[in-house]
Amino acid sequence: MAFTKKTVRDVDVEGKRIIMRVDFNVPLDENQNVTDDTRVRAAIPTIKYLKEHGAGIVLMSHLGRPKGDGFEPELSLKPAAEKLAELTGYEVKFVDDTYGDKAAEAVAAVKPGDILVLENVRFLKAEKKNDPEVAKKLASYGDIFVLDAFGTAHRAQGSVVGPAAHIPAVAGFLLEKEVDTLTSIFSEPERPFVAIVGGSKVSSKIGVLDHLIDAADTIIIGGGMAYTFFLAKGYKTVGTSLKEEDWVERAAEMLKKAEDKGVKILLPVDNVVTDDFAENNVIETVPSDQIPEDRMGMDIGPKTEALYAEAIKGAKTVFWNGPMGVFEKDAFAHGTEVVARAVADSDCTSIIGGGDSVAAINKFGLADKMSWISTGGGASMELVEGKALPGVEALLDA
Ligand code: ADP
Ligand code: MG
Numbered sequence: 525m526a527f528t529k530k531t532v533r534d535v536d537v538e539g540k541r542i543i544m545r546v547d548f549n550v551p552l553d554e555n556q557n558v559t560d561d562t563r564v565r566a567a568i569p570t571i572k573y574l575k576e577h578g579a580g581i582v583l584m585s586h587l588g589r590p591k592g593d594g595f596e597p598e599l600s601l602k603p604a605a606e607k608l609a610e611l612t613g614y615e616v617k618f619v620d621d622t623y624g625d626k627a628a629e630a631v632a633a634v635k636p637g638d639i640l641v642l643e644n645v646r647f648l649k650a651e652k653k654n655d656p657e658v659a660k661k662l663a664s665y666g667d668i669f670v671l672d673a674f675g676t677a678h679r680a681q682g683s684v685v686g687p688a689a690h691i692p693a694v695a696g697f698l699l700e701k702e703v704d705t706l707t708s709i710f711s712e713p714e715r716p717f718v719a720i721v722g723g724s725k726v727s728s729k730i731g732v733l734d735h736l737i738d739a740a741d742t743i744i745i746g747g748g749m750a751y752t753f754f755l756a757k758g759y760k761t762v763g764t765s766l767k768e769e770d771w772v773e774r775a776a777e778m779l780k781k782a783e784d785k786g787v788k789i790l791l792p793v794d795n796v797v798t799d800d801f802a803e804n805n806v807i808e809t810v811p812s813d814q815i816p817e818d819r820m821g822m823d824i825g826p827k828t829e830a831l832y833a834e835a836i837k838g839a840k841t842v843f844w845n846g847p848m849g850v851f852e853k854d855a856f857a858h859g860t861e862v863v864a865r866a867v868a869d870s871d872c873t874s875i876i877g878g879g880d881s882v883a884a885i886n887k888f889g890l891a892d893k894m895s896w897i898s899t900g901g902g903a904s905m906e907l908v909e910g911k912a913l914p915g916v917e918a919l920l921d922a
Contacts, residue, residue, distance in 0.1 A: 659686025672696025823849025
């Protein structure tokens with residue numbers, strides 16, 4: 525186990541009131557319907573455990589990006605509270621207040637087994653600044669603080685870290701599982717450990733690559749960042765493909781570091797290129813060192829697909845972040861799909877992180893075939909960069 529903090533299992537919750545930070549930051553349509561309930565579902569095991577163990581539960585979360593000057597109807601947490609009721613069959617109360625008397629009264633009425641959802645914590649600007657008054661107020665709502673909001677655990681904000689300064693603070697099951705899974709790949713991966721890194725820019729993934737080189741046996745590179753690596757390898761041109769000239773040297777250092785450590789880095793050998801990002805009149809496949817000046821790389825080519833699928837087939841652990849191409853367009857989704865299928869079919873522990881990577885896997889209907897799909901984009905990236913999450917740090921040590 526790579527999780528070193530106390531969890532809800534380690535404290536006596538019977539007859540206690542729990543103030544719990546969840547991540548109910550769900551997408552809503554124009555009629556306030558929840559369009560993806562993944563995050564609400566992810567919080568249920570902890571809520572269920574607390575209820576069954578006789579605790580009264582007060583839930584809080586942010587939703588969207590309020591201005592912080594008060595109530596905004598389209599960013600209310602009410603639809604999320606209703607979704608929780610629908611998914612669990614539990615009675616879920618909701619109060620349209622977070623820090624005022626109305627909230628305090630509703631909290632005081634919470635009895636063992638009750639579930640109350642507070643209004644969006646970010647309707648008050650001070651929450652994001654981890655204001656001490658916010659921390660004290662939220663802590664006053666419970667005997668014990670539970671953090672299960674993995675998606676915001678990397679933010680040192682009032683509802684994430686604040687109550688831990690005043691009352692015992694422990695992790696929920698989602699937080700525990702996320703942190704354990706995403707840190708275990710570095711401490712005790714079953715080998716071979718193949719990491720797949722794609723997406724758009726090298727600059728945004730440098731921390732991830734740096735840390736993965738210390739743990740993985742093979743790193744597969746795709747997406748827009750591949751072109752900066754081509755330049756680092758000395759290829760004369762990448763045409764009009766995405767490239768970051770300022771990062772070429774850093775990419776070259778990365779290749780050298782990998783070589784010194786005996787870590788294999790796989791780069792695309794061929795690419796699907798086009799003449800124009802928007803129009804795509806021409807779509808053709810070219811070798812990596814022969815991209816024409818007026819062509820833009822949009823996806824990995826068929827030879828690369830085969831090469832990558834073969835490497836994934838032999839893996840025992842796979843971590844994947846970042847699509848292999850511009851998968852949002854069907855013409856350039858093939859490389860990502862082949863890689864996703866190879867991961868799904870491989871006899872390995874597969875861990876997926878990153879918003880667009882998860883969207884790609886859902887698009888191909890392969891989510892059920894992965895071992896773990898992280899619910900947190902930014903938080904999962906920070907863990908994979910080897911950073912500690914403030915929300916986790918604030919919890920009691922096990
Ligand atoms: P994640 O959200 O999984 O961490 P990123 O945000 O890093 O992934 O990258 C996803 C984006 O990278 C997608 O919008 C995709 O279109 C883009 N991308 C992939 N390949 C290319 C490419 N060859 N050129 C430009 N953008 C690319
Ligand atoms: Mg993204």
